[in-house]
Amino acid sequence: DAMVIQNPRYQVTQFGKPVTLSCSQTLNHNVMYWYQQKSSQAPKLLFHYYDKDFNNEADTPDNFQSRRPNTSFCFLDIRSPGLGDAAMYLCATSRVNRGIYRSNQPQHFGDGTRLSIL
Amino acid sequence: AQKVTQAQTEISVVEKEDVTLDCVYETRDTTYYLFWYKQPPSGELVFLIRRNSFDEQNEISGRYSWNFQKSTSSFNFTITASQVVDSAVYFCALIPNFGNEKLTFGTGTRLTIIP
Numbered sequence: 001d002a003m004v005i006q007n008p009r010y011q012v013t014q015f016g017k018p019v020t021l022s023c024s025q026t027l028n029h030n031v032m033y034w035y036q037q038k039s040s041q042a043p044k045l046l047f048h049y050y051d052k053d054f055n056n057e058a059d060t061p062d063n064f065q066s067r068r069p070n071t072s073f074c075f076l077d078i079r080s081p082g083l084g085d086a087a088m089y090l091c092a093t094s095r096v097n098r099g100i101y102r103s104n105q106p107q108h109f110g111d112g113t114r115l116s117i118l
Numbered sequence: 119a120q121k122v123t124q125a126q127t128e129i130s131v132v133e134k135e136d137v138t139l140d141c142v143y144e145t146r147d148t149t150y151y152l153f154w155y156k157q158p159p160s161g162e163l164v165f166l167i168r169r170n171s172f173d174e175q176n177e178i179s180g181r182y183s184w185n186f187q188k189s190t191s192s193f194n195f196t197i198t199a200s201q202v203v204d205s206a207v208y209f210c211a212l213i214p215n216f217g218n219e220k221l222t223f224g225t226g227t228r229l230t231i232i233p
Contacts, residue, residue: 031219040226040228041225041226042209042223042224042225042226043163043209043223045220045221048219048220050219055218088161090163092163094219096219098219104151104213104214104215104219105168106153106165106168107153107165107221108165109155109162109163109164109165110162111160111161111162112161112162112163114161
């Protein structure tokens with residue numbers, strides 16, 4: 001089945017030690033998103049790629065970076081994780097046509113990576 | 119800017135009861151999409167429905183139904199004959215048809231079905 005796959009499901013890292021979370025998709029969607037979700041809160045968008053076009057949210061800390069080497073893969077890099085970065089990280093994809101006949105298809109989410117900081 | 123309000127933070131009902139989750143939104147866009155997502159305890163977000171602002175028809179899918187009323191900016195979700203598996207956090211979300219491809223989520227409603 002076509003899907004959004006996030007690895008690993010659980011990630012433990014040390015305070016200040018760089019960590020990379022990965023996301024892959026078989027849906028061939030042109031947009032990929034990274035969200036941070038803390039307990040009892042709605043997902044918070046960190047950034048997204050429209051094709052290769054990177055769109056950063058104004059309040060996303062510089063500590064968070066992203067790479068999209070090709071259509072199928074997208075990575076979230078946390079350069080120096082702090083205790084406040086412990087959260088669930090969700091990757092999502094969608095197909096968006098920015099043309100005249102714009103269409104925002106539903107975002108399809110992966111199972112998430114739960115990040116813990118020691 | 120958009121805003122989605124889910125006033126019900128938590129709801130508990132006994133199994134087999136019907137339950138309605140409220141969603142009220144604000145947007146200046148004339149065309150937009152509305153969504154409902156389910157987030158079970160395992161953590162993944164599961165897409166339930168997308169509604170175009172042009173289409174005010176109510177929709178039913180099994181035990182789920184959605185009531186979209188543009189006049190009151192509401193997009194409510196009803197579960198009929200609730201089951202324990204319906205226990206989850208439910209998010210309502212909105213995306214404008216023009217401008218960007220970013221979802222605005224409500225704060226979510228935690229639904230607990232009591233056996």
